[in-house]
Amino acid sequence: MAVGLALGALVVLALFVYRPAFTGVIVLAVVIGLWELSARLTERKDIRVPLVPLALGGAAMVVAGYLRGAEGAWAGLAVTGLAVLVWRMVRPPAGYLRDVTAGVFAAFYVPFLATFVALMLAADDGSWRVLTFLILTIVSDTGAYAVGWRFGRRKLAPRISPGKTREGLAGAVVFAMTAGALCLHFLIDDAVWWQGLLMGLAVAASATLGDLGESMIKRDLGIKDMGTLLPGHGGIMDRLDSLLPTAPVCWALFLLFAGSH
Incomplete structure:
Protein backbone atom coordinates (compact mmCIF):
# COMPACT_ATOMS: atom_id res chain seq x y z
CA MET A 1 0.00 0.00 0.00
CA ALA A 2 2.76 2.44 0.95
CA VAL A 3 4.62 1.74 -2.30
CA GLY A 4 1.47 2.37 -4.34
CA LEU A 5 0.71 5.62 -2.52
CA ALA A 6 4.27 6.87 -2.97
CA LEU A 7 4.21 6.12 -6.69
CA GLY A 8 0.81 7.79 -7.02
CA ALA A 9 2.02 10.93 -5.25
CA LEU A 10 5.07 11.12 -7.52
CA VAL A 11 2.89 10.80 -10.61
CA VAL A 12 0.41 13.48 -9.53
CA LEU A 13 3.16 15.93 -8.55
CA ALA A 14 4.98 15.49 -11.84
CA LEU A 15 1.79 15.74 -13.90
CA PHE A 16 0.30 18.84 -12.33
CA VAL A 17 3.18 20.81 -10.79
CA TYR A 18 5.58 20.77 -13.77
CA ARG A 19 4.28 18.70 -16.65
CA PRO A 20 7.55 18.24 -18.61
CA ALA A 21 9.02 16.63 -15.49
CA PHE A 22 6.69 13.71 -16.08
CA THR A 23 8.79 12.77 -19.10
CA GLY A 24 11.53 12.13 -16.55
CA VAL A 25 9.22 9.75 -14.69
CA ILE A 26 8.56 7.90 -17.96
CA VAL A 27 12.29 7.75 -18.79
CA LEU A 28 13.12 6.43 -15.31
CA ALA A 29 10.48 3.70 -15.59
CA VAL A 30 11.71 2.79 -19.09
CA VAL A 31 15.37 2.51 -18.10
CA ILE A 32 14.62 0.41 -15.01
CA GLY A 33 12.21 -1.75 -17.00
CA LEU A 34 14.84 -2.37 -19.68
CA TRP A 35 17.41 -3.24 -17.03
CA GLU A 36 15.05 -5.75 -15.40
CA LEU A 37 14.12 -7.34 -18.72
CA SER A 38 17.72 -7.57 -19.95
CA ALA A 39 18.89 -9.02 -16.62
CA ARG A 40 16.23 -11.74 -16.69
CA LEU A 41 17.01 -12.58 -20.32
CA THR A 42 20.69 -12.99 -19.47
CA GLU A 43 20.05 -15.03 -16.32
CA ARG A 44 17.48 -17.41 -17.76
CA LYS A 45 18.27 -17.62 -21.48
CA ASP A 46 21.85 -16.33 -21.78
CA ILE A 47 20.54 -13.63 -24.14
CA ARG A 48 22.69 -10.52 -23.85
CA VAL A 49 20.83 -7.53 -25.22
CA PRO A 50 22.88 -4.32 -25.65
CA LEU A 51 21.56 -2.39 -22.64
CA VAL A 52 23.48 0.87 -23.16
CA PRO A 53 22.03 1.76 -26.59
CA LEU A 54 18.62 0.54 -25.43
CA ALA A 55 18.63 2.78 -22.37
CA LEU A 56 19.98 5.83 -24.19
CA GLY A 57 17.75 5.25 -27.20
CA GLY A 58 14.73 4.62 -25.00
CA ALA A 59 15.24 7.87 -23.12
CA ALA A 60 15.70 9.76 -26.38
CA MET A 61 12.59 8.10 -27.81
CA VAL A 62 10.41 9.38 -24.97
CA VAL A 63 11.77 12.93 -25.19
CA ALA A 64 11.48 12.93 -29.00
CA GLY A 65 7.88 11.76 -28.74
CA TYR A 66 7.03 14.56 -26.30
CA LEU A 67 8.75 17.26 -28.36
CA ARG A 68 8.20 16.07 -31.93
CA GLY A 69 5.12 13.87 -31.80
CA ALA A 70 4.61 10.49 -33.44
CA GLU A 71 7.28 11.16 -36.06
CA GLY A 72 9.83 11.63 -33.29
CA ALA A 73 8.77 8.36 -31.68
CA TRP A 74 9.14 6.37 -34.89
CA ALA A 75 12.49 7.99 -35.67
CA GLY A 76 13.70 7.19 -32.16
CA LEU A 77 12.70 3.55 -32.53
CA ALA A 78 14.50 3.25 -35.87
CA VAL A 79 17.71 4.85 -34.55
CA THR A 80 17.61 2.72 -31.39
CA GLY A 81 17.19 -0.46 -33.44
CA LEU A 82 20.15 0.50 -35.62
CA ALA A 83 22.26 1.31 -32.56
CA VAL A 84 21.48 -2.13 -31.10
CA LEU A 85 22.65 -3.80 -34.32
CA VAL A 86 25.90 -1.83 -34.38
CA TRP A 87 26.67 -2.02 -30.64
CA ARG A 88 26.43 -5.80 -30.59
CA MET A 89 29.08 -6.06 -33.32
CA VAL A 90 31.89 -5.51 -30.82
CA ARG A 91 31.24 -8.98 -29.35
CA PRO A 92 31.85 -12.35 -31.08
CA PRO A 93 29.39 -13.31 -33.85
CA ALA A 94 27.99 -16.30 -31.95
CA GLY A 95 24.49 -15.42 -30.77
CA TYR A 96 24.41 -12.13 -32.70
CA LEU A 97 21.02 -12.69 -34.33
CA ARG A 98 19.50 -13.91 -31.05
CA ASP A 99 20.81 -10.93 -29.07
CA VAL A 100 19.84 -8.21 -31.55
CA THR A 101 16.40 -9.75 -32.11
CA ALA A 102 15.78 -9.63 -28.37
CA GLY A 103 17.18 -6.09 -28.29
CA VAL A 104 14.84 -4.82 -31.00
CA PHE A 105 11.93 -6.55 -29.26
CA ALA A 106 12.89 -4.84 -25.98
CA ALA A 107 13.10 -1.45 -27.74
CA PHE A 108 9.58 -1.87 -29.06
CA TYR A 109 8.05 -3.44 -25.98
CA VAL A 110 9.28 -1.00 -23.35
CA PRO A 111 10.36 2.49 -24.58
CA PHE A 112 8.35 2.65 -27.79
CA LEU A 113 5.05 1.72 -26.15
CA ALA A 114 5.86 3.99 -23.19
CA THR A 115 6.44 6.87 -25.62
CA PHE A 116 2.70 6.98 -26.29
CA VAL A 117 2.30 8.28 -22.74
CA ALA A 118 4.56 11.18 -23.72
CA LEU A 119 2.46 11.72 -26.84
CA MET A 120 -0.66 12.00 -24.68
CA LEU A 121 1.17 14.34 -22.31
CA ALA A 122 2.07 16.73 -25.14
CA ALA A 123 -1.59 17.71 -25.75
Missing part, protein backbone atom coordinates in the same frame (compact mmCIF):
# COMPACT_ATOMS: atom_id res chain seq x y z
CA ASP A 124 -2.92 20.93 -24.20
CA ASP A 125 -4.86 18.87 -21.67
CA GLY A 126 -2.15 16.23 -21.57
CA SER A 127 -2.02 15.96 -17.79
CA TRP A 128 -5.70 14.99 -17.70
CA ARG A 129 -5.30 12.56 -20.58
CA VAL A 130 -2.44 10.77 -18.85
CA LEU A 131 -4.31 10.75 -15.55
CA THR A 132 -7.36 9.26 -17.28
CA PHE A 133 -5.18 6.60 -18.93
CA LEU A 134 -3.68 5.67 -15.56
CA ILE A 135 -7.05 5.64 -13.78
CA LEU A 136 -8.68 3.41 -16.39
CA THR A 137 -5.83 0.92 -16.42
CA ILE A 138 -5.65 0.72 -12.63
CA VAL A 139 -9.43 0.46 -12.31
CA SER A 140 -9.48 -2.31 -14.94
CA ASP A 141 -6.82 -4.29 -13.05
CA THR A 142 -8.62 -3.69 -9.75
CA GLY A 143 -11.98 -4.78 -11.16
CA ALA A 144 -10.46 -7.93 -12.61
CA TYR A 145 -8.82 -8.82 -9.31
CA ALA A 146 -11.81 -8.00 -7.08
CA VAL A 147 -14.45 -9.75 -9.16
CA GLY A 148 -12.17 -12.66 -10.04
CA TRP A 149 -11.25 -13.23 -6.39
CA ARG A 150 -14.88 -13.17 -5.26
CA PHE A 151 -16.74 -14.77 -8.15
CA GLY A 152 -14.08 -16.29 -10.41
CA ARG A 153 -14.83 -19.85 -11.49
CA ARG A 154 -14.03 -20.26 -15.18
CA LYS A 155 -10.40 -19.89 -16.20
CA LEU A 156 -9.61 -17.35 -18.91
CA ALA A 157 -6.22 -18.65 -20.06
CA PRO A 158 -5.13 -21.44 -17.71
CA ARG A 159 -1.93 -22.31 -19.57
CA ILE A 160 -0.73 -18.70 -19.44
CA SER A 161 -2.11 -17.24 -16.22
CA PRO A 162 -4.06 -19.72 -14.06
CA GLY A 163 -5.31 -16.98 -11.74
CA LYS A 164 -7.23 -15.09 -14.42
CA THR A 165 -10.91 -15.87 -14.88
CA ARG A 166 -13.65 -14.92 -17.30
CA GLU A 167 -15.59 -13.42 -14.42
CA GLY A 168 -12.55 -11.27 -13.63
CA LEU A 169 -12.44 -10.08 -17.22
CA ALA A 170 -16.12 -9.13 -16.99
CA GLY A 171 -15.32 -7.18 -13.82
CA ALA A 172 -12.49 -5.37 -15.60
CA VAL A 173 -14.86 -4.40 -18.43
CA VAL A 174 -17.60 -3.08 -16.11
CA PHE A 175 -15.20 -1.17 -13.85
CA ALA A 176 -13.21 0.33 -16.75
CA MET A 177 -16.29 1.33 -18.76
CA THR A 178 -17.81 3.05 -15.72
CA ALA A 179 -14.57 4.88 -14.96
CA GLY A 180 -14.17 5.77 -18.64
CA ALA A 181 -17.62 7.37 -18.85
CA LEU A 182 -16.94 9.44 -15.71
CA CYS A 183 -13.40 10.48 -16.69
CA LEU A 184 -14.20 11.54 -20.24
CA HIS A 185 -17.30 13.41 -19.11
CA PHE A 186 -15.62 15.34 -16.29
CA LEU A 187 -11.91 15.51 -17.17
CA ILE A 188 -11.51 15.64 -20.96
CA ASP A 189 -12.60 18.63 -23.04
CA ASP A 190 -14.51 17.91 -26.27
CA ALA A 191 -15.27 14.33 -25.18
CA VAL A 192 -18.58 12.83 -24.05
CA TRP A 193 -19.51 10.03 -21.67
CA TRP A 194 -20.38 7.37 -24.25
CA GLN A 195 -16.91 7.69 -25.75
CA GLY A 196 -15.62 6.84 -22.29
CA LEU A 197 -17.59 3.60 -22.40
CA LEU A 198 -15.78 2.62 -25.59
CA MET A 199 -12.42 3.66 -24.18
CA GLY A 200 -13.06 1.68 -21.01
CA LEU A 201 -13.91 -1.42 -23.03
CA ALA A 202 -10.74 -1.02 -25.10
CA VAL A 203 -8.62 -0.49 -21.99
CA ALA A 204 -10.01 -3.62 -20.32
CA ALA A 205 -9.08 -5.62 -23.42
CA SER A 206 -5.58 -4.15 -23.87
CA ALA A 207 -4.73 -4.30 -20.15
CA THR A 208 -5.76 -7.96 -19.99
CA LEU A 209 -3.78 -8.82 -23.12
CA GLY A 210 -0.78 -6.93 -21.75
CA ASP A 211 -0.93 -8.86 -18.49
CA LEU A 212 -1.21 -12.15 -20.38
CA GLY A 213 1.64 -11.14 -22.66
CA GLU A 214 4.03 -10.54 -19.80
CA SER A 215 2.84 -13.74 -18.15
CA MET A 216 3.89 -15.56 -21.33
CA ILE A 217 7.34 -13.97 -21.13
CA LYS A 218 7.74 -14.86 -17.45
CA ARG A 219 6.57 -18.43 -18.03
CA ASP A 220 9.07 -18.80 -20.86
CA LEU A 221 11.79 -17.46 -18.57
CA GLY A 222 10.62 -19.61 -15.65
CA ILE A 223 10.24 -16.71 -13.19
CA LYS A 224 7.45 -15.31 -11.02
CA ASP A 225 8.43 -11.62 -11.10
CA MET A 226 10.64 -9.50 -13.33
CA GLY A 227 12.33 -7.87 -10.35
CA THR A 228 12.26 -7.08 -6.64
CA LEU A 229 12.53 -3.29 -6.69
CA LEU A 230 9.01 -2.68 -5.34
CA PRO A 231 8.38 -4.63 -2.10
CA GLY A 232 5.22 -6.69 -2.47
CA HIS A 233 4.80 -5.68 -6.12
CA GLY A 234 7.75 -7.32 -7.87
CA GLY A 235 9.66 -5.14 -10.32
CA ILE A 236 8.85 -2.11 -12.43
CA MET A 237 8.01 -4.36 -15.38
CA ASP A 238 5.45 -6.16 -13.23
CA ARG A 239 3.66 -2.79 -12.84
CA LEU A 240 4.03 -1.80 -16.49
CA ASP A 241 2.62 -5.01 -17.99
CA SER A 242 -0.91 -3.65 -18.50
CA LEU A 243 0.11 0.00 -18.90
CA LEU A 244 2.46 -0.42 -21.87
CA PRO A 245 0.01 -1.90 -24.44
CA THR A 246 -2.78 0.32 -23.14
CA ALA A 247 -0.86 3.55 -23.83
CA PRO A 248 -1.13 3.45 -27.67
CA VAL A 249 -4.80 2.41 -27.40
CA CYS A 250 -5.66 5.41 -25.22
CA TRP A 251 -3.56 7.76 -27.34
CA ALA A 252 -5.37 6.70 -30.52
CA LEU A 253 -8.82 6.99 -28.92
CA PHE A 254 -8.03 10.41 -27.43
CA LEU A 255 -6.91 11.48 -30.91
CA LEU A 256 -10.21 10.22 -32.34
CA PHE A 257 -12.50 11.60 -29.63
CA ALA A 258 -10.81 14.84 -28.54
CA GLY A 259 -8.22 15.68 -31.21
CA SER A 260 -4.50 16.21 -30.82
CA HIS A 261 -4.65 19.49 -28.85
Whole structure:
Protein backbone atom coordinates (compact mmCIF):
# COMPACT_ATOMS: atom_id res chain seq x y z
CA MET A 1 0.00 0.00 0.00
CA ALA A 2 2.76 2.44 0.95
CA VAL A 3 4.62 1.74 -2.30
CA GLY A 4 1.47 2.37 -4.34
CA LEU A 5 0.71 5.62 -2.52
CA ALA A 6 4.27 6.87 -2.97
CA LEU A 7 4.21 6.12 -6.69
CA GLY A 8 0.81 7.79 -7.02
CA ALA A 9 2.02 10.93 -5.25
CA LEU A 10 5.07 11.12 -7.52
CA VAL A 11 2.89 10.80 -10.61
CA VAL A 12 0.41 13.48 -9.53
CA LEU A 13 3.16 15.93 -8.55
CA ALA A 14 4.98 15.49 -11.84
CA LEU A 15 1.79 15.74 -13.90
CA PHE A 16 0.30 18.84 -12.33
CA VAL A 17 3.18 20.81 -10.79
CA TYR A 18 5.58 20.77 -13.77
CA ARG A 19 4.28 18.70 -16.65
CA PRO A 20 7.55 18.24 -18.61
CA ALA A 21 9.02 16.63 -15.49
CA PHE A 22 6.69 13.71 -16.08
CA THR A 23 8.79 12.77 -19.10
CA GLY A 24 11.53 12.13 -16.55
CA VAL A 25 9.22 9.75 -14.69
CA ILE A 26 8.56 7.90 -17.96
CA VAL A 27 12.29 7.75 -18.79
CA LEU A 28 13.12 6.43 -15.31
CA ALA A 29 10.48 3.70 -15.59
CA VAL A 30 11.71 2.79 -19.09
CA VAL A 31 15.37 2.51 -18.10
CA ILE A 32 14.62 0.41 -15.01
CA GLY A 33 12.21 -1.75 -17.00
CA LEU A 34 14.84 -2.37 -19.68
CA TRP A 35 17.41 -3.24 -17.03
CA GLU A 36 15.05 -5.75 -15.40
CA LEU A 37 14.12 -7.34 -18.72
CA SER A 38 17.72 -7.57 -19.95
CA ALA A 39 18.89 -9.02 -16.62
CA ARG A 40 16.23 -11.74 -16.69
CA LEU A 41 17.01 -12.58 -20.32
CA THR A 42 20.69 -12.99 -19.47
CA GLU A 43 20.05 -15.03 -16.32
CA ARG A 44 17.48 -17.41 -17.76
CA LYS A 45 18.27 -17.62 -21.48
CA ASP A 46 21.85 -16.33 -21.78
CA ILE A 47 20.54 -13.63 -24.14
CA ARG A 48 22.69 -10.52 -23.85
CA VAL A 49 20.83 -7.53 -25.22
CA PRO A 50 22.88 -4.32 -25.65
CA LEU A 51 21.56 -2.39 -22.64
CA VAL A 52 23.48 0.87 -23.16
CA PRO A 53 22.03 1.76 -26.59
CA LEU A 54 18.62 0.54 -25.43
CA ALA A 55 18.63 2.78 -22.37
CA LEU A 56 19.98 5.83 -24.19
CA GLY A 57 17.75 5.25 -27.20
CA GLY A 58 14.73 4.62 -25.00
CA ALA A 59 15.24 7.87 -23.12
CA ALA A 60 15.70 9.76 -26.38
CA MET A 61 12.59 8.10 -27.81
CA VAL A 62 10.41 9.38 -24.97
CA VAL A 63 11.77 12.93 -25.19
CA ALA A 64 11.48 12.93 -29.00
CA GLY A 65 7.88 11.76 -28.74
CA TYR A 66 7.03 14.56 -26.30
CA LEU A 67 8.75 17.26 -28.36
CA ARG A 68 8.20 16.07 -31.93
CA GLY A 69 5.12 13.87 -31.80
CA ALA A 70 4.61 10.49 -33.44
CA GLU A 71 7.28 11.16 -36.06
CA GLY A 72 9.83 11.63 -33.29
CA ALA A 73 8.77 8.36 -31.68
CA TRP A 74 9.14 6.37 -34.89
CA ALA A 75 12.49 7.99 -35.67
CA GLY A 76 13.70 7.19 -32.16
CA LEU A 77 12.70 3.55 -32.53
CA ALA A 78 14.50 3.25 -35.87
CA VAL A 79 17.71 4.85 -34.55
CA THR A 80 17.61 2.72 -31.39
CA GLY A 81 17.19 -0.46 -33.44
CA LEU A 82 20.15 0.50 -35.62
CA ALA A 83 22.26 1.31 -32.56
CA VAL A 84 21.48 -2.13 -31.10
CA LEU A 85 22.65 -3.80 -34.32
CA VAL A 86 25.90 -1.83 -34.38
CA TRP A 87 26.67 -2.02 -30.64
CA ARG A 88 26.43 -5.80 -30.59
CA MET A 89 29.08 -6.06 -33.32
CA VAL A 90 31.89 -5.51 -30.82
CA ARG A 91 31.24 -8.98 -29.35
CA PRO A 92 31.85 -12.35 -31.08
CA PRO A 93 29.39 -13.31 -33.85
CA ALA A 94 27.99 -16.30 -31.95
CA GLY A 95 24.49 -15.42 -30.77
CA TYR A 96 24.41 -12.13 -32.70
CA LEU A 97 21.02 -12.69 -34.33
CA ARG A 98 19.50 -13.91 -31.05
CA ASP A 99 20.81 -10.93 -29.07
CA VAL A 100 19.84 -8.21 -31.55
CA THR A 101 16.40 -9.75 -32.11
CA ALA A 102 15.78 -9.63 -28.37
CA GLY A 103 17.18 -6.09 -28.29
CA VAL A 104 14.84 -4.82 -31.00
CA PHE A 105 11.93 -6.55 -29.26
CA ALA A 106 12.89 -4.84 -25.98
CA ALA A 107 13.10 -1.45 -27.74
CA PHE A 108 9.58 -1.87 -29.06
CA TYR A 109 8.05 -3.44 -25.98
CA VAL A 110 9.28 -1.00 -23.35
CA PRO A 111 10.36 2.49 -24.58
CA PHE A 112 8.35 2.65 -27.79
CA LEU A 113 5.05 1.72 -26.15
CA ALA A 114 5.86 3.99 -23.19
CA THR A 115 6.44 6.87 -25.62
CA PHE A 116 2.70 6.98 -26.29
CA VAL A 117 2.30 8.28 -22.74
CA ALA A 118 4.56 11.18 -23.72
CA LEU A 119 2.46 11.72 -26.84
CA MET A 120 -0.66 12.00 -24.68
CA LEU A 121 1.17 14.34 -22.31
CA ALA A 122 2.07 16.73 -25.14
CA ALA A 123 -1.59 17.71 -25.75
CA ASP A 124 -2.92 20.93 -24.20
CA ASP A 125 -4.86 18.87 -21.67
CA GLY A 126 -2.15 16.23 -21.57
CA SER A 127 -2.02 15.96 -17.79
CA TRP A 128 -5.70 14.99 -17.70
CA ARG A 129 -5.30 12.56 -20.58
CA VAL A 130 -2.44 10.77 -18.85
CA LEU A 131 -4.31 10.75 -15.55
CA THR A 132 -7.36 9.26 -17.28
CA PHE A 133 -5.18 6.60 -18.93
CA LEU A 134 -3.68 5.67 -15.56
CA ILE A 135 -7.05 5.64 -13.78
CA LEU A 136 -8.68 3.41 -16.39
CA THR A 137 -5.83 0.92 -16.42
CA ILE A 138 -5.65 0.72 -12.63
CA VAL A 139 -9.43 0.46 -12.31
CA SER A 140 -9.48 -2.31 -14.94
CA ASP A 141 -6.82 -4.29 -13.05
CA THR A 142 -8.62 -3.69 -9.75
CA GLY A 143 -11.98 -4.78 -11.16
CA ALA A 144 -10.46 -7.93 -12.61
CA TYR A 145 -8.82 -8.82 -9.31
CA ALA A 146 -11.81 -8.00 -7.08
CA VAL A 147 -14.45 -9.75 -9.16
CA GLY A 148 -12.17 -12.66 -10.04
CA TRP A 149 -11.25 -13.23 -6.39
CA ARG A 150 -14.88 -13.17 -5.26
CA PHE A 151 -16.74 -14.77 -8.15
CA GLY A 152 -14.08 -16.29 -10.41
CA ARG A 153 -14.83 -19.85 -11.49
CA ARG A 154 -14.03 -20.26 -15.18
CA LYS A 155 -10.40 -19.89 -16.20
CA LEU A 156 -9.61 -17.35 -18.91
CA ALA A 157 -6.22 -18.65 -20.06
CA PRO A 158 -5.13 -21.44 -17.71
CA ARG A 159 -1.93 -22.31 -19.57
CA ILE A 160 -0.73 -18.70 -19.44
CA SER A 161 -2.11 -17.24 -16.22
CA PRO A 162 -4.06 -19.72 -14.06
CA GLY A 163 -5.31 -16.98 -11.74
CA LYS A 164 -7.23 -15.09 -14.42
CA THR A 165 -10.91 -15.87 -14.88
CA ARG A 166 -13.65 -14.92 -17.30
CA GLU A 167 -15.59 -13.42 -14.42
CA GLY A 168 -12.55 -11.27 -13.63
CA LEU A 169 -12.44 -10.08 -17.22
CA ALA A 170 -16.12 -9.13 -16.99
CA GLY A 171 -15.32 -7.18 -13.82
CA ALA A 172 -12.49 -5.37 -15.60
CA VAL A 173 -14.86 -4.40 -18.43
CA VAL A 174 -17.60 -3.08 -16.11
CA PHE A 175 -15.20 -1.17 -13.85
CA ALA A 176 -13.21 0.33 -16.75
CA MET A 177 -16.29 1.33 -18.76
CA THR A 178 -17.81 3.05 -15.72
CA ALA A 179 -14.57 4.88 -14.96
CA GLY A 180 -14.17 5.77 -18.64
CA ALA A 181 -17.62 7.37 -18.85
CA LEU A 182 -16.94 9.44 -15.71
CA CYS A 183 -13.40 10.48 -16.69
CA LEU A 184 -14.20 11.54 -20.24
CA HIS A 185 -17.30 13.41 -19.11
CA PHE A 186 -15.62 15.34 -16.29
CA LEU A 187 -11.91 15.51 -17.17
CA ILE A 188 -11.51 15.64 -20.96
CA ASP A 189 -12.60 18.63 -23.04
CA ASP A 190 -14.51 17.91 -26.27
CA ALA A 191 -15.27 14.33 -25.18
CA VAL A 192 -18.58 12.83 -24.05
CA TRP A 193 -19.51 10.03 -21.67
CA TRP A 194 -20.38 7.37 -24.25
CA GLN A 195 -16.91 7.69 -25.75
CA GLY A 196 -15.62 6.84 -22.29
CA LEU A 197 -17.59 3.60 -22.40
CA LEU A 198 -15.78 2.62 -25.59
CA MET A 199 -12.42 3.66 -24.18
CA GLY A 200 -13.06 1.68 -21.01
CA LEU A 201 -13.91 -1.42 -23.03
CA ALA A 202 -10.74 -1.02 -25.10
CA VAL A 203 -8.62 -0.49 -21.99
CA ALA A 204 -10.01 -3.62 -20.32
CA ALA A 205 -9.08 -5.62 -23.42
CA SER A 206 -5.58 -4.15 -23.87
CA ALA A 207 -4.73 -4.30 -20.15
CA THR A 208 -5.76 -7.96 -19.99
CA LEU A 209 -3.78 -8.82 -23.12
CA GLY A 210 -0.78 -6.93 -21.75
CA ASP A 211 -0.93 -8.86 -18.49
CA LEU A 212 -1.21 -12.15 -20.38
CA GLY A 213 1.64 -11.14 -22.66
CA GLU A 214 4.03 -10.54 -19.80
CA SER A 215 2.84 -13.74 -18.15
CA MET A 216 3.89 -15.56 -21.33
CA ILE A 217 7.34 -13.97 -21.13
CA LYS A 218 7.74 -14.86 -17.45
CA ARG A 219 6.57 -18.43 -18.03
CA ASP A 220 9.07 -18.80 -20.86
CA LEU A 221 11.79 -17.46 -18.57
CA GLY A 222 10.62 -19.61 -15.65
CA ILE A 223 10.24 -16.71 -13.19
CA LYS A 224 7.45 -15.31 -11.02
CA ASP A 225 8.43 -11.62 -11.10
CA MET A 226 10.64 -9.50 -13.33
CA GLY A 227 12.33 -7.87 -10.35
CA THR A 228 12.26 -7.08 -6.64
CA LEU A 229 12.53 -3.29 -6.69
CA LEU A 230 9.01 -2.68 -5.34
CA PRO A 231 8.38 -4.63 -2.10
CA GLY A 232 5.22 -6.69 -2.47
CA HIS A 233 4.80 -5.68 -6.12
CA GLY A 234 7.75 -7.32 -7.87
CA GLY A 235 9.66 -5.14 -10.32
CA ILE A 236 8.85 -2.11 -12.43
CA MET A 237 8.01 -4.36 -15.38
CA ASP A 238 5.45 -6.16 -13.23
CA ARG A 239 3.66 -2.79 -12.84
CA LEU A 240 4.03 -1.80 -16.49
CA ASP A 241 2.62 -5.01 -17.99
CA SER A 242 -0.91 -3.65 -18.50
CA LEU A 243 0.11 0.00 -18.90
CA LEU A 244 2.46 -0.42 -21.87
CA PRO A 245 0.01 -1.90 -24.44
CA THR A 246 -2.78 0.32 -23.14
CA ALA A 247 -0.86 3.55 -23.83
CA PRO A 248 -1.13 3.45 -27.67
CA VAL A 249 -4.80 2.41 -27.40
CA CYS A 250 -5.66 5.41 -25.22
CA TRP A 251 -3.56 7.76 -27.34
CA ALA A 252 -5.37 6.70 -30.52
CA LEU A 253 -8.82 6.99 -28.92
CA PHE A 254 -8.03 10.41 -27.43
CA LEU A 255 -6.91 11.48 -30.91
CA LEU A 256 -10.21 10.22 -32.34
CA PHE A 257 -12.50 11.60 -29.63
CA ALA A 258 -10.81 14.84 -28.54
CA GLY A 259 -8.22 15.68 -31.21
CA SER A 260 -4.50 16.21 -30.82
CA HIS A 261 -4.65 19.49 -28.85
